Amino acid sequence: MVSVRRAALPAPRRAAHRARSAGSGTPRRALVHFALAGVLTVVLIAVAGAFVSRTAAEGQALDGARRLNGVLARTVVEPHLRDGLLTGDPAALAAMRDAARLLTGGPVQRMKLWTADGRVVYSDDERLIGRQYPLGLDEAEVLVTGEAAAEISDLSRAENDLEHDLGTLLEVYRPVHTPSGQVLLFETYMPLSSVAARTSAIWLQFLPITIGALVLLQLVQFPLAVRLARQTARARRERELMLHRSLAASDAERRRIAADLHDGVVQDLAATSMALAGSAIEADQAGNRAESGRLHLAADSVRSAIRSLRSLVVDIHxxxxxxxxxxxxxxxxxxxxxxxxxxxxxxxxxxxxxxxxxxxxxxxxxxxxxxxxxxxxxxxxxxxxxxxxxxxxxxxxxxxxxxxxxxxxxxxxxxxxxxxxxxxxxxxxxxxxxxxxxxxxxxxxxxxxxxxxxxxxx
CATH class of the missing domain: 3.30.565.10 (Histidine kinase-like ATPase, C-terminal domain)
Structure with a gap:
């Protein structure tokens, strides 16, 4: 079976040849690539910055909603909270209705009070009062730990059926206590529109520093890239010129050697061969056959040397x-x-x-x-x-x-x-x-x- 000793030209050599054949356009393309890479970097940083700023804004919005929920729980809800709320006492419901008007007239879109078993004992939307839904793990954990939790509301949950027309909301819940110490879950829903405003604010703070620094870096680097590209192009041209001169010098030297051999040694040997052949004929005519044979043999050897030299001349040039x-x-x-x-x-x-x-x-x-x-x-x-x-x-x-x-x-x-x-x-x-x-x-x-x-x- 025939096996291959050396395969196609390696990729680096092909790349080098393409770079050489590109001519003077190569530095220009390199500069265009450099500029496009800079623009792409700025765009990627801008996209990443927008994502980071939105994440930070959402975190800040959730923190703000938790703090506001705590203030409302202490200053509005607990002062109006009555034990009769658990049994549907009209006086307790009226007191909490007054508190709800204070809450929903501000940033709160909706409020709910839950028992530990998932029953809604009060809501500003009174259609929810008396309904029962299973508490989520986070909500149940709040009743155990006593610490507030916040998240973006999941409108697919059954408990949020009546909030679909309010859009996406921030949902915050914390425990509150009735006068007798009964623990209820206080839940508020606040608009998520503040996230967009905070995202813009954070992004506007982030934009001048990051994007401005990147643009400045590009402006500083581009003249250096232009200079480097010109130096590289000049070095390549000088290297190609040296290569052409070297090949030309080698070709000229081979041509000179071939000419010297052909016009010098080969001609001298040709003359020697002719002289030996003539002497051989003269010796043969003189009856000296032994001498004639030696001269013919020497002439044949010289002609063989001439053929070898001529082959060498063809090989050289x-x-x-x-x-x-x-x-x-x-x-x-x-x-x-x-x-x-x-x-x-x-x-x-x-x-x-x-x-x-x-x-x-x-x-x-x-x-x-x-x-x-x-x-x-x-x-x-x-x-x-x-x-x-x-x-x-x-x-x-x-x-x-x-x-x-x-x-x-x-x-x-x-x-x-x-x-x-x-x-x-x-x-x-x-x-x-x-x-x-x-x-x-x-x-x-x-x-x-x-x-x-x-x-x-x-």
């Missing part, structure tokens, strides 16, 4: 890559590989080399060059297929290259710790990050090796 394009340069590589004993077949799909960028051409050539070099040096293969193609991609066309040999293959897991046979491809994998490409090497013992490459055409 392909003369056809700039002049006639990628297809011709790959043809030179295939011929060189065949000359070294591995039958190379080259297939180039129609339109594959149309309008290729310089970086895509160079990258594809280097991958093919390194893959074929490994085939000759390490694969033990008799044949290798090279296919150059093109396919649509999400961001434009993609140039594809596949190099498949019938060699001995290798174990990818074991090869990870050995950098020597595939160091060139690993270096090309690093180069792939600069051009937005991808290299994948698949192999298994006895199954040959497949090297595939993808790179954007532009």
């Amino acid at each position: 392909p003369p056809n890559l700039r002049r006639t394009g990628l297809a011709a340069a790959l043809g030179d590589l295939a011929e060189t590989t065949t000359a070294r004993g591995v039958m190379a077949t080259l297939v180039i799909d129609d339109g594959a080399t149309r309008r290729l960028s310089c970086s895509a051409e160079q990258f594809a050539f280097r991958v093919a060059q390194e893959a074929l070099r490994n085939v000759v040096a390490h694969a033990g293969a008799s044949a290798v297929d090279v296919r150059l193609g093109r396919r649509p991609g999400p961001d434009g066309d993609v140039l594809t290259l596949a190099v498949n040999d019938d060699g001995v293959g290798f174990d990818p897991a074991a090869a990870v710790s050995d950098d020597r046979p595939h160091l060139g491809l690993r270096l090309l994998d690093d180069l792939a990050g600069d051009v937005g490409g991808r290299i994948e090497v698949s192999s298994a013992p006895g199954a040959g090796t497949a090297v595939t490459m993808e790179v954007p055409v532009s």
Whole structure:
């Protein structure tokens, strides 16, 4: 089974390539993102502040309702409370009716007096008098602890059927005592409208400090962000310029070395080969066959050296890559590989080399060059297929290259710790990050090796 040694280009490299290809628009987008993040932060703080202020206002409203309930219980209800209220005595009811008029003429919307078994002994809505409802846990706990409790009324409870038209209310209850010491539950209902007013008051106190501080922070940070974005863009441009200069210098040096070899050593060896061949002919004509054979052998050795040097010149700098394009340069590589004993077949799909960028051409050539070099040096293969193609991609066309040999293959897991046979491809994998490409090497013992490459055409 074929296993993969190196998969797609890692995400950080793809991100780096996208950042480089974005050009000068990247700092502007970064500043827009920074500004939007600041606005979003202010909005989130405003929403959270509104929630916190409402919670605080509700707490303050409940505390205020508890205090008011206590004052009314001591100053109004208990002075008018009679024991006859428990038995429905008209005098006791009349006295409590006077107290109810004092209460409901102010902030209290409704009042109730309960016995411990849940019977309403008095209410300003006299339809409730005599009705019995089960006390809630909080209400029963108030009769035991003697401490007041408050909550927002639950209009779904049966005891609040007659309060639906009053809206949402604050419900407060505490124990009160008749002259004989009988404990009753005193309950008042107050409007919740005060919560909205308190929420606004708290929010208006909170808003200038928090939102103002955030806006000021954004105003202070934005010039710094602009400066940082410009410095980052300038550094990126300088880095790209250095990279282009380095690649240009490397290409110029390789071209110079190739030219020196071709015009110097190769020409000198060619002249030597011709001279040896001429001397061999002269020795043969003079009847000195032994000397002629040695000279022919030396001439053949020199010609073999010339072929090796010419192959080396093609490896160092392909003369056809700039002049006639990628297809011709790959043809030179295939011929060189065949000359070294591995039958190379080259297939180039129609339109594959149309309008290729310089970086895509160079990258594809280097991958093919390194893959074929490994085939000759390490694969033990008799044949290798090279296919150059093109396919649509999400961001434009993609140039594809596949190099498949019938060699001995290798174990990818074991090869990870050995950098020597595939160091060139690993270096090309690093180069792939600069051009937005991808290299994948698949192999298994006895199954040959497949090297595939993808790179954007532009």
